Amino acid sequence: QVQLAESGGGLVQPGGSLRLSCTASGGTVSTYNVGWFREAPGKEREFVAGIIRNAVNTYYSESVKGRFSISRDNSKNAVYLHMKDMKPNDTAVYYCAAEASLYYPQYRSEYDYWGQGTEVIVSS
Secondary structure (H helix, E strand, O other): OOEEEEEOOEEEOOOOOEEEEEEEEOOOHHHOEEEEEEEOOOOOOEEEEEEOOOOOOEEEOOOOOOOEEEEEEHHHOEEEEEEOOOOHHHOEEEEEEEEOOOOOOOOHHHOOEEOOOEEEEEOO
């Protein structure tokens, strides 16, 4: 089964940019639907962005549309979350997740494999 590892989190100022990486091992990331989720303190884990397996189709939550983008590099077996124009309410632990069979999954329960998360803090 695939294992996922996130990296790239850190402290960024409001209006700044950050790129998160999700590196896969034990499986080929292009054969999975991969999603990014985030969990802010005291809140439920929420869907942020997804990319469809074996395709380049992407989809986003309304809260990040136009500011975040998701991409995949098959040669690195990795998926990325590019974040720009960041806001304090983007502060959260960000997780990547994968599943292999559904159509545009966006609920936590639909994903089978999860990374450990990487923390992003947006603050001046």
